[in-house]
Amino acid sequence: MKFDVLTLFPEMFEAMKTSIVGKAIEKNIIDINLINIRDFSKDKHKKVDDTPYGGGAGMVIRPDVVYDAYKSIDSENAKLIYMSPQGKKLDQKKVEELSKEKHLIILCGHYEGIDQRVIDKLNPEEVSIGDYVLTGGELPAMVLIDSVSRYIDGVLSETSTDEESFSDGLLEYPQYTRPEVFMKEKVPEVLISGHHENIKKWRRQKSLEITYKKRPELLNKITLTEKEKNYIKNLNEEV
Ligand code: ADE
Numbered sequence: 001m002k003f004d005v006l007t008l009f010p011e012m013f014e015a016m017k018t019s020i021v022g023k024a025i026e027k028n029i030i031d032i033n034l035i036n037i038r039d040f041s042k043d044k045h046k047k048v049d050d051t052p053y054g055g056g057a058g059m060v061i062r063p064d065v066v067y068d069a070y071k072s073i074d075s076e077n078a079k080l081i082y083m084s085p086q087g088k089k090l091d092q093k094k095v096e097e098l099s100k101e102k103h104l105i106i107l108c109g110h111y112e113g114i115d116q117r118v119i120d121k122l123n124p125e126e127v128s129i130g131d132y133v134l135t136g137g138e139l140p141a142m143v144l145i146d147s148v149s150r151y152i153d154g155v156l157s158e159t160s161t162d163e164e165s166f167s168d169g170l171l172e173y174p175q176y177t178r179p180e181v182f183m184k185e186k187v188p189e190v191l192i193s194g195h196h197e198n199i200k201k202w203r204r205q206k207s208l209e210i211t212y213k214k215r216p217e218l219l220n221k222i223t224l225t226e227k228e229k230n231y232i233k234n235l236n237e238e239v
Helices: 010-017 019-026 063-071 092-098 116-122 138-149 196-214 216-221 226-238
Strands: 002-007 031-036 079-089 103-108 125-128
Touching: 002 010, 002 063, 002 138, 010 019, 010 031, 010 138, 019 138, 063 103, 063 116, 079 092, 079 116, 079 138, 092 138, 103 138, 125 138, 196 216, 196 226
Parallel strands: 002 031, 002 103, 079 103, 079 125
Antiparallel strands: none
């Protein structure tokens, strides 16, 4: 999968060279190409922004430099995304949907944003990573690239995304590893029993319990069996 990122701060993406995403880049499973918007400035001082018409604080990125930077990319069959707090909030469903694309072009704003005319012209899908405002779209772009990359074949081990939080609408069950006893606490007996059916059942119950305690609103979005509904009802009575 190819990611073209339009940014004024390409150096921020150095962080993507590490860990799992870094390995995926090395293996050529994903390609992150950084385009510095400043390279498209026609100004002798490489200026890309100016004061807002109508007054107000901060600087606005000029539409012509953003347009020229975008036009330098082969955008055939690509999907353009603009990272913006005004966009639709990114969730696991959207992440999975985006992972089916072959080529994403991600536009990062900075300062007070980008001149609206080029946004209207390019008509990107606007994506937010949450209801808070960051200094620019670079960190959100990295969040998007990281979360989407996890769904690309070969980035994670085969089944890693199957049973994680949100994959079935529930939060993930707790995980344990060695040592078997830590500060007098033993790992749950069922997990060392080798009984796969019981382990599966225990994990599903823990997922239900954790979701009920931490994010109960998620339970309204999924279909539960009668048995599971009863299990939750009993949890409710325990509290
Ligand atoms: N740019 C600034 N804040 C943002 C956010 N919350 N999501 C996406 N892009 C942003």
